[in-house]
Ligand SMILES: Nc1ncnc2c1ncn2[C@@H]1O[C@H](COP(=O)(O)OP(=O)(O)OP(=O)(O)O)[C@@H](O)[C@H]1O
Ligand SMILES: [Zn+2]
């Protein structure tokens with residue numbers, strides 16, 4: 001008996017939350033599991049498209065159902081738990097189910113449908129068809145590229161059945177296959193073979209001698225025989241023909257750590273505070289308690305050591321662990337530390353990997369070959385089974401919130417998954433988000449503090465330099481006299497310095513020096529802004545995101561300049577003031593190439609430089625024992641932003657970067673240059689008093705009716721026709737408003753801060769609320785409406801807990 005499955009189809013134009021039912025015939029029904037990717041026919045044309053199996057259908061109705069064409073892989077990339085999670089995620093983030101499923105998978109996994117022309121050679125010759133259309137069109141038909149006369153002729157041929165259109169699907173997820181060779185005979189048989197050879201067949205003899213040394217079970221890669229042993233290709237082929245060796249293509253994982261050495265290390269003995277954090281976590285593991293635990297530990301308090309030992313405990317129990325870090329390519333040190341403890345049991349997922357590497361790491365996880373996954377935001381969907389702990393390091397980081405649909409926060413997803421697995425979620429930070437810290441107050445999270453540094457030293461002393469008074473006493477606008485003096489001292493003492501140029505709030509863009517091309521958003525008429533945290537170019541208006549280019553998109557030149565980082569200029573100024581200082585610059589310009597970030601840090605660690613000069617990317621995670629001075633050149637660039645979290649972000653950044661000083665035996669010092677020395681975010685960062693900051697900021701949020709006192713949701717509407725945009729915004733308001741109580745605050749519809757972008761007008765509605773039980777359904781209705789509006793050209797998006805309201 002054939003089976004039936006419910007499939008969510010991947011048609012971008014048809015954003016749906018409802019699955020369609022398909023039949024799985026006897027040949028494939030046993031290969032299909034919940035989570036499998038399948039190819040199914042869709043629509044009138046029965047175009048083959050990709051879909052995700054989300055459930056089995058058990059009714060007896062087969063009428064009118066179509067067959068599943070094929071299954072894409074024997075072991076599904078998603079499992080039942082993740083399929084269920086996608087349903088929850090769609091509901092929580094007001095996104096369509098298929099966007100959630102796509103967001104969960106590594107980017108490589110996409111299926112493209114191609115059309116080609118099949119020629120009926122009894123009626124028409126291949127030459128005639130090729131003459132009209134050309135080979136490219138015949139193998140990959142793109143009707144929109146044909147002239148009208150070509151289209152007309154083609155349509156006639158189709159009618160006359162001279163040709164037919166066929167579909168092929170191409171899965172972009174490819175395994176890497178390599179040739180492998182195994183010996184087939186035993187030693188005496190090889191001796192026999194050798195005797196049969198002619199005297200001058202020296203190459204064959206040599207090869208036989210190599211074969212005799214091979215491990216029968218393990219075999220050897222063809223590449224190794226050719227390159228390491230210098231065997232000729234034809235000699236090898238003859239050997240295979242003679243039956244001396246058997247050759248097979250085997251799958252090989254692409255290893256993101258290829259060629260890098262790994263030194264295993266050992267547990268450190270925990271100090272008293274670390275021990276109590278560890279005890280709280282391991283107790284929760286024992287009790288299967290999924291209540292999140294906030295670990296508020298000052299910089300350098302040894303939180304990482306606590307994570308590692310907790311993970312070890314989980315592995316001992318035969319379970320797996322998930323460790324999220326802000327954007328892992330920025331914290332290679334963290335990956336190194338995890339791998340030093342757990343070796344090859346670790347898989348890594350982040351945007352710095354190639355698509356192929358990501359795909360392979362993903363499959364290692366699917367096949368239960370790893371125990372620990374370290375990754376950035378989207379790694380929260382890693383298909384680990386039997387999870388025993390989820391840790392979110394630097395839990396306050398804004399990179400955990402995705403700005404495109406599905407607009408999820410990794411913390412919320414982690415908490416949801418942890419409930420399923422009955423395991424603890426550990427949120428770690430020196431400066432927790434207000435959201436998390438306030439949940440501690442309300443008893444929703446457990447809480448433990450680590451107040452002392454692991455080295456038992458005091459936190460570094462922080463001095464604030466009022467730049468209004470020091471303007472002109474230094475050498476230029478970036479360096480005050482005290483800053484220069486302190487840097488000189490360190491260089492004399494052969495200690496190291498970290499200098500940060502705060503770029504938050506500055507817009508940085510990319511220009512080609514050869515042709516002057518500026519990278520702009522494909523949707524809007526604005527230049528894309530560089531984001532160091534996610535290493536992408538982002539459009540601030542539509543949320544479009546793409547990789548930072550290496551070559552000019554216009555002329556292909558590699559002479560690309562990144563404007564606005566300012567670090568280059570500061571580096572020149574430093575060279576004039578302190579010519580003897582050796583400076584390493586770390587910004588998007590110097591870290592574009594894969595692994596460059598890591599190499600720079602390694603060189604700094606080896607004392608190949610005295611000063612590490614960089615943007616925010618140096619604020620997190622660095623742990624260098626000889627850094628005794630941290631200088632912040634400009635603390636306040638972000639304070640002026642119309643962003644409700646401006647103070648919180650500034651406080652977090654300053655505390656983080658200050659924490660890079662004095663982490664080992666030597667005492668650390670921090671200098672902060674600012675034009676706003678009296679601002680509370682700067683004063684409290686100077687005291688490194690998170691708790692004080694928390695209460696002060698909570699008070700202000702309370703006054704302004706902002707998160708975490710109020711929940712927020714932002715509904716945005718855009719259209720080419722301004723009246724349509726506004727009209728639709730009101731229509732959405734009319735769906736939402738009647739469902740709200742008098743306590744909710746509705747702002748808008750108002751035009752966005754830049755209201756017209758590339759012929760499109762933007763309006764938004766912001767809702768602030770505390771308890772509105774009917775709001776959720778109203779927003780789901782808005783989502784449903786958005787599908788209908790999409791066809792009419794209006795775009796509607798819903799962002800729950802937006803990161804900013806601009
Ligand atoms: N129990 C311990 N005994 C000795 N050294 C320790 C201990 N725990 C941690 N350390 C060392 O202290 C330093 C700081 O630890 P770690 O980087 O884990 O702190 P952290 O809290 O994660 O810091 P941050 O939040 O600033 O990145 C590291 O060099 C680490 O090896
Ligand atoms: Zn845009």
Ligand SMILES: [Zn+2]
Pocket residue numbers: 512513514515516517552553554555556557
């Ligand atoms: Zn160019």
